[in-house]
Amino acid sequence: MIRELLILIASIGILVASYRLWVEKDRKNIVYARIHILGVIDCACFLIFLALGETLLAFTYLILTPFLAHAIANASYKDELKEET
Incomplete structure (x- = not known):
């Protein structure tokens, strides 16, 4: 019961964050806003992996995604610096 509830809550978080990912278009630094939204999705996926019993996959995901977000940012x-000069 707790496992299904955790998956449901994380899935709702992913849906809400995904909606915000496509709606936000008129901000100055949209890349940074989208990276933040993807961070929310990453946390929800981490919880889903833990609920499914995939501990090694969950912690691998938790360790690697911040590096990916940093590389994109x-x-x-x-x-942006190249465009200014």
């Missing part, structure tokens, strides 16, 4: 920042 860094690439966007450096691209």
Whole structure:
């Protein structure tokens, strides 16, 4: 029962965050806003993996996704600097 409830809550979080991912279009730094929204989805996926008993996969996911988000943000920042000069 607790497992299904945890999966349901995380799934609702993923749906709400995904909706916000596609709605936000008119912000100045949209890349950073989208990375934040994807962070919410990452946390929900981590909880789902734990609920399903995939502990190793959950912690691998938890460790690797911040590095990916940082790489995307860094690439966007450096691209913005190139456009200014």
